[in-house]
Amino acid sequence: MTTVSLTDVSGYLPGEPVPAEFYTAYPGAEDKLRDSPMFRVPPLRHHVAPGETNVDLIERATRPLIERHGAAEIRSVDVLLVHSQLPDIPFVGAGTEVARRLGLKPRWLIDVANAGCASFVHMLQLARQLLTGTDARTALICNAQTTAGQLFTQSEVRGLAQAAIPGDGCGVGYLTTSAAAPVLDVVARHLGDHAGEMTAVLDDGRRYWEPGASQLRIGFTESGVAEVLARGNRLVPEVVTELCEGLGVGTEEIDLLVTNQPNRTFLTNWREALGLPPERHADTFDLCGNLFGAGIPVTLDQAVRAGRVRDGDLVVLGGFAHAGDYAGAAAIRWNAGGTAAA
Template structure:
């Protein structure tokens, strides 16, 4: 059995916010204001404050069924979800997504780790879970809905707040057919896990009562470490996949990475020897979309005609401060038809 990536579809909320919004509130004394990791994109999209992760996934699924018809999900046996900001602290989004879509999968997995590199991680899991099946499909659902954290009155003054955008994507993986998943690689680096944490100005724990705003803690030392790690770790995991396939990185037709900032996007193209024209970039339009960044960027590249049939597509990225890296190689075999999914 050869698992295949059948299609990817995405949804971006209609509310567009330009960089001037953050410039209006920026603190000139912010020590991160000149850090290249936090140079603001031109714009980004934000989900409505009432939109839940299942709401966003439903809209992305709507783009998928518009292309393939309402029966495209009939054989879904595996549902894997990733939500940046869970709507209910104790529960993942999988059961509610299944209820709304009318699915009865054998497995529902709410994958919390993986973050910005979660898409190739999901492809690896789906490939393994479907390995013994002659039929059946996996639906991968990815939601970046944490933009609302970074528009809080106290947080939006920070340089790092300006790079985040919201969006959602879904991908359908089949036990047969589709774009063949050639190989995957997932690496864990737990020694870096402590470098991303949350802070509240009053020192309380996030679940304790109070008025201080939840934020993600960054300083210039951490930011520099993340840039240096990311520059090395992502090319390394991509090379590992290419080496097993006896391919050089110059053979990559389309490189799809997570979209953290302009600096890392430039570094990855350079390190891998991939022409930036073959490395789709949605950062300036949509900002850092965390785990949804890779499938959204790929969906837009396909619909823009940048992924011809037979293309070697390699997905790669890193999570958080580098605690997980993942890559997947796919031989794209079909053109995706349909209009904009926004």
Template structure:
């Protein structure tokens, strides 16, 4: 029996969206109160971040980002999408994500619509891997992956939360990308995913007084940080992001220090510095959008990649290594891309 070769997976193009409301750090400074975590390195605020409008949903932001692709390539650019994968940091409705709504609003008829919740900040590489596998399995023509970070303007501006150190870090935004099989595009050289389920319980949502997130009550939900948890997250993140990036670089035969570009998620400046030092890369080779956009969770990697493309610094033939970790360290993923240009 002769095995059938699987066509190469490629990233065809991507587009991103930043909400109009650009919020300076002074907004949060006006509400700041004593916080035991105020001096923690995790919470050194960016200069700016964007907040989604009050009635702006994950689907709204994704559809807007997708509109950039159709404006760029033509109204029929997404007509051959057979696989649609979405990731929303804060699904507006319990149980389901926004995939079905996105497909309907874009006029798509994909054979597979999947809302992927677990990827967290590493969802971009994770969706590339999953989307590629689904395309190969089904013989599909094109996959659309879509990510939305929508919790900054909804969770972190609540009147009980905006005074906390954690509130000034997140920003909102969205990203979409198309994947294809076969020649052309920007080849996905490899992907690496690692699950660390033992760390999942360390990511918690809390309120005062305590309640489950679906229960009515006076306490506003926010992330349950403590100094002890932060120490664990710092240790895991410092280790995991370089680990999966180095593993991916090894698979493609490139020394990590010789990578052209390294793009990661961007929780804070400390992680950014530690990650590039671990790979022996310069700040020039490790771009970010932290001071313009804050921590964008899953959208951070594609947002920075899109900004790098627009800057003109990313040249054909260069390799982009993306890497990220999720939540309190329960997942990490990397993807290596050889850039040829938008297609």
């Protein structure tokens, strides 16, 4: 069977760090969720600039890959997968514009709409299938997150507990059919029972494309948050444990765990459930907040740059999406190959 490797990863964070006071000092409406562990405020996050798009972030996140591997190699990728949150325009995905901007001519180009905060794992699985099941040999998987500086800074949303948690950023993975840093396995669950439980709300009852004055926000409720906390605490350890059992290793043998990072409560509970000390569970929550789908590749990139990942390490990526409609985990035997750690 063809071996597929996560050969390299890179990330990009827009602008200067935005302090918590940008939100906590802003007058807000009464919000019963303000003391929830789901919404404990990180010190910093990044915001896209006005007019900065998903494609802009992906282009900037890809530059280190071009510098390390050469423009010709990156431009020749066979597969391009893109997850954008928030989409910049209706109808048209970001993928074709990414291809144009980077000079790519992929044979497989897919804008991925599902798997949310764990979409990097989902795209890793999709790319792996394409690289083993077709004659494609290289892939770029891209996560762009631009919601924080746009949706959550609206005047009627900024004062809500939910607003201070997200941050913007982008992460890109480069996959090849090589043994450089092999993807050992991927476990994924699409959980239709929880589909539709994450909702967008407009207080005047209109649909988001209809004219009106109310501002779009996420429809969190006390009961809904409690359910998501309980579900998320269970889902990520379950898929990571299933992954490790399939590989014949214990979860305590994971050298580095990288997950999505909705809040500090999840991060603590996940590593404790898996028997890992804090130093083996990387996160960028205090610096970046909840980066949604970009959280896994951005955090992995920063861990690699900081020298936290050694050749031969078992690296596990894991997370869940939305209110729990997807959960996935992937295992990689890391090997920088003289490029990813450069």
